Amino acid sequence: MNIESTERTLDLTGHFLIAMPDMGDPVFSGTVTYLLVHDDDGALGVIINRPLEVELQEVFKAAQIETYEPDVGELPVYHGGPVTPEQGFILHRRRERSWSSAITNDELSLTTSRDILVDIASKNGPEEYLFCLGYSGWTKGQIEEELKTNAWLTVKADIDIIFSPNSEKYSQALKQLGIDQAVLSGQGGQA
Structure with a gap:
């Protein structure tokens, strides 16, 4: 008799990955x-939540795209x-x-297409x-392994946080889990 597994794989599409405070990878630390x-x-x-010291106007200039509205180019590049x-x-x-x-x-x-940049x-x-x-x-399987080592917290994404202009995206994402950033420990446990 052949019994197929009905185990469902983890699907984090549309979720936030929130880096734990002790994440050793500097690329993702605090992200x-x-x-x-x-x-x-x-x-x-x-x-x-990692803006660079580059504004969108520099991207337009490099791509040779003319802007007619100065405030468009003042947005940060992430x-x-x-x-x-x-x-x-x-x-x-x-x-x-x-x-x-x-x-x-x-x-x-x-x-990734140029047409959206021109329209912006x-x-x-x-x-x-x-x-x-x-x-x-x-x-394949990398996020699942990183979750086992307590590298990340996950929560369904609030799209408004993504597009909010403030620098509090990390603490806002944590609040979705009921966690205050000030008391978040870098140590996690496993049951």
Whole structure:
């Protein structure tokens, strides 16, 4: 008799990965990462709370895209992760106009095409977005192993936190779990 496993794999698509305070990897220390996709092949997301000392106007200039609205270029560029850090990725709500998006889930899209940059520069782009350089990726089973070592906390993502302009995204994500950042310990236990 052949009995198939009905065990469901962990699916963190649309969740935040919140780095524990004692995370040894400086790329992710103190970060909140939004997972756009998590399936049997691995996971892909972008860090949402690590602004770089670069503004979007510098991206427009490098891409030779003219902007007519000065305030558009004043938004920060984020470090999305260590994978292809020279590539730009725009995270935006899926319900808005469709651009040539590389990856989408039920709520958000991650777009890499030049057309969305041109539209953002002319204020015809998505209403809310993050421009990230690079993305974060995990191989099959990697996140599950990191969760076993208490490297991350996870919670269903609040999309409003992603697009909020403030620097409190880490503490806001923790509050979704009922955790005060001031009392968060770097030590975790396993039952």
